[in-house]
Ligand SMILES: Nc1ncnc2[nH]cnc12
């Protein structure tokens with residue numbers, strides 16, 4: 001099964017580039033930028049990655065991002081993640097980035113986006129991984145701040161496909177960002193949002209009805225509301241599920257109790273993703289491997305999850321079909 005998963009062509013639809021920042025690269029970049037970090041070794045960092053909830057994790061995640069200053073830093077961060085994609089048969093990835101985490105510290109929007117996009121272009125050319133970008137607004141900040149970010153993004157609009165909403169969910173409902181999402185859609189960005197990770201089903205309703213999102217990041221708590229489940233199935237919207245993130249942040253107590261299989265049985269279009277792989281104990285293949293073991297998923301379940309990853313990507317229909325054909329050939333030859 002492990003080999004089947006490792007060779008399975010797949011897409012990753014929920015990945016924060018700042019969450020792919022491995023401790024070894026963090027030390028390297030901190031040293032070259034002459035920035036002090038509050039850790040002496042990789043082991044010390046890994047010990048600190050013991051979270052009780054989302055906010056615990058976010059506090060460390062934002063602190064680590066402080067060492068990213070130059071375009072080269074964003075390039076190295078992104079290229080290093082894309083190399084891991086190639087090694088895992090992740091053929092396509094949709095990368096979230098948090099501009100406000102960097103612009104708040106005086107790093108320009110241009111520095112961030114240029115570093116990331118140059119890495120994406122080089123990776124497509126050199127190692128054949130396709131990617132697109134999701135600019136995510138930080139929901140613990142104001143809508144006005146998000147508007148500032150939207151404005152800064154306009155000169156780089158052709159490099160960004162979608163807008164997202166992330167950071168501290170509780171107390172920051174999607175409705176807080178109604179106007180900036182409307183303006184973002186008017187600029188041509190596709191709306192997605194984190195909803196129902198720690199927040200209630202009501203936040204998922206708001207994300208789909210008020211923000212008009214096309215895909216739900218996490219969405220676990222939709223299971224609290226039967227009419228919401230029906231609505232998501234009816235609208236044919238995918239959920240980007242992140243198993244190891246869910247156990248690391250205690251959204252789910254044990255992978256054996258993860259609702260992924262239940263979601264598939266209910267007709268929800270689930271996909272498997274890593275969220276913040278450097279912090280949650282595994283890249284996307286580790287997420288597939290661990291959830292397969294915990295829930296005893298069959299090869300046909302895994303095939304469905306990989307199909308969903310391409311089908312509900314933001315790629316154009318031709319490219320989607322090309323990947324789905326490649327996946328089908330793999331499944332027929334390896335089932
Ligand atoms: N799992 C997550 N939830 C909300 N915001 C995030 N930012 C990075 N990872 C996140």
Ligand SMILES: [Zn+2]
Nearest residue numbers: 016166194275
């Ligand atoms: Zn996330």
